[in-house]
Amino acid sequence: MEELVGKIGECIERGKVNKSSPYPKDMQGQDGTDELTRQALDSGVGPEEILQACNAGMKRIGDRFSRNEVFVPELLMAAKAMNAVMAHLKPYFQTGTVKAKGRFVIGTVAGDLHDIGKNLVAMVIEGNGWEVVDLGVDVKSAKFLDAIRQGPECTVGLSALLTTTMANMSKTVQEIKTQFPSIRVIVGGAPLTQRAADQMGADGYAPNPQGAVAFLNAGRQK
Amino acid sequence: MSLREVEIEKDVFEVAIDFTDLSLERGEVELTLGYSDGEIPVHFAAMIDEAILQLPKRCEIRAGYRVLDMEKPAGRHDGLIVGGKFFAMDKIVAGQLKKASKAALFVCTIGPDMENWSRHLLKHGDPALGYIADVTASVAAETVTNVLHDHIAERMRDRGLNVTNRYSPGYCNWSVSEQHLLFSMFPENFCGVTLSESALMSPIKSVSGVIGVGEKVEWKDYICDRCGVKDCTYRATRLPKGQVKIE
Ligand code: B12
Numbered sequence: 304m305e306e307l308v309g310k311i312g313e314c315i316e317r318g319k320v321n322k323s324s325p326y327p328k329d330m331q332g333q334d335g336t337d338e339l340t341r342q343a344l345d346s347g348v349g350p351e352e353i354l355q356a357c358n359a360g361m362k363r364i365g366d367r368f369s370r371n372e373v374f375v376p377e378l379l380m381a382a383k384a385m386n387a388v389m390a391h392l393k394p395y396f397q398t399g400t401v402k403a404k405g406r407f408v409i410g411t412v413a414g415d416l417h418d419i420g421k422n423l424v425a426m427v428i429e430g431n432g433w434e435v436v437d438l439g440v441d442v443k444s445a446k447f448l449d450a451i452r453q454g455p456e457c458t459v460g461l462s463a464l465l466t467t468t469m470a471n472m473s474k475t476v477q478e479i480k481t482q483f484p485s486i487r488v489i490v491g492g493a494p495l496t497q498r499a500a501d502q503m504g505a506d507g508y509a510p511n512p513q514g515a516v517a518f519l520n521a522g523r524q525k
Numbered sequence: 526m527s528l529r530e531v532e533i534e535k536d537v538f539e540v541a542i543d544f545t546d547l548s549l550e551r552g553e554v555e556l557t558l559g560y561s562d563g564e565i566p567v568h569f570a571a572m573i574d575e576a577i578l579q580l581p582k583r584c585e586i587r588a589g590y591r592v593l594d595m596e597k598p599a600g601r602h603d604g605l606i607v608g609g610k611f612f613a614m615d616k617i618v619a620g621q622l623k624k625a626s627k628a629a630l631f632v633c634t635i636g637p638d639m640e641n642w643s644r645h646l647l648k649h650g651d652p653a654l655g656y657i658a659d660v661t662a663s664v665a666a667e668t669v670t671n672v673l674h675d676h677i678a679e680r681m682r683d684r685g686l687n688v689t690n691r692y693s694p695g696y697c698n699w700s701v702s703e704q705h706l707l708f709s710m711f712p713e714n715f716c717g718v719t720l721s722e723s724a725l726m727s728p729i730k731s732v733s734g735v736i737g738v739g740e741k742v743e744w745k746d747y748i749c750d751r752c753g754v755k756d757c758t759y760r761a762t763r764l765p766k767g768q769v770k771i772e
Contacts, residue, residue: 328566414725
């Protein structure tokens, strides 16, 4: 049983989704997270235990990313493998048997239509066990504030592509902080830096999805 | 290689660039993704091949330029006058272009389809391919810009003129909001590219900029060592490794 759960974690780390997936090459023909999660649940393993193994796998791939041993494609494969697990665990989330780590609201700020970076961050964060609310692109402050009102126990992520839209980002950070001082806000996108994030009063900045995961996990421990 | 161009207004040209005019290497995409030589897992290498294969079908390349007189305003070093309008290019770009008597303002795009395909893949179960498609599209957009640049150089050479390196609003301290001024010099919807209030071009995979033209100008590499923009990609790729970064 333990072996089975360990294997799920390994498949997360390696991005092995299911038996028919050709990735990674050295695991071709083997079961992936899809089959293994079903088997684990059928043999009585609890969803909590499966999630722990997944988190461990996600952490290992995240650490390798931080060491530049793997890159965004590997993170995305791991997130995809995690999605396959989540599909099996969905009923347990619906009944409240297990809970997401928290809620993460993300959007590309007003005036900006660039969404690839935001989508990648959303996907990896979701793969790390968070409930993600994606507000889309060209999101005005009011929409962020509405989303916070609907579930004030959340963290907010803002994305921007150009320095021009970074100005709108700064406004949104300020409006969130005025109305909800305790909400933590993390910003990201190509033109951002830690310094720019500090200047606009954001709580965090990350240059990539893994940095955002680290920020969220650190926030949970507080 | 000579490309066909059409003069749609006086001194405004649209250039016909075909996919076969681009030479896009898988290795270039690999490097952009972060993998050094030969390190990329085969599966992702295959995804790059697939994205490259999609390019001819999904790229709607449009490119064009306008040649205008350019002069240096007396006593100012922070910009140049192009077609009678002052462009606040800041010192670096203005300095690099000051010997030019004309400016070729350009814009080019690969169209929206690669972007849309990437977004679709990302949302519908193939995130790695979606991401790789986006990066491949970005490399394609840069490659189109290179081809356009070479073409402009060739046409100017026909007139006995030389060209400089190219500079874009948003780089080298030249504010991206100057895109509005730049686009005001083009006919509306030039090359199918539009500009939002926040100076974002649609389609996303588009590039704009200026190339200096004149008898006395010469090509120079980017002078990243003298620029204050710390987090610029050009700096990251062009400065020798280990060189102290100037803040
Ligand atoms: C590739 C590229 C292009 C391509 C494609 C553009 C695109 N957006 O698809 C092309 C060649 C077309 C291009 C054009 C331009 N570009 Co450009 N481009 C880049 C480059 C090198 C990479 C951007 C990219 O697509 N990365 C891949 C994606 C997946 O990454 P991402 O969106 O940044 O997201 C990642 C992180 O930022 C982070 N992230 C994103 N959102 C969030 C949110 C949160 C909460 C967190 C924590 C993290 C996070 O995680 C993501 C995944 O790793 C950057 C420099 C750089 N190194 O970032 C410049 C850059 C974005 N470009 C820049 C500029 C200026 C331009 C142009 C205006 C130039 C011009 N005049 O033509 C145009 C604008 C295009 C437009 N539509 O208006 C500037 C923008 C800054 C500014 N001055 O405004 C940059 C930063 C370069 C610079 N000067 O240093 N560009």
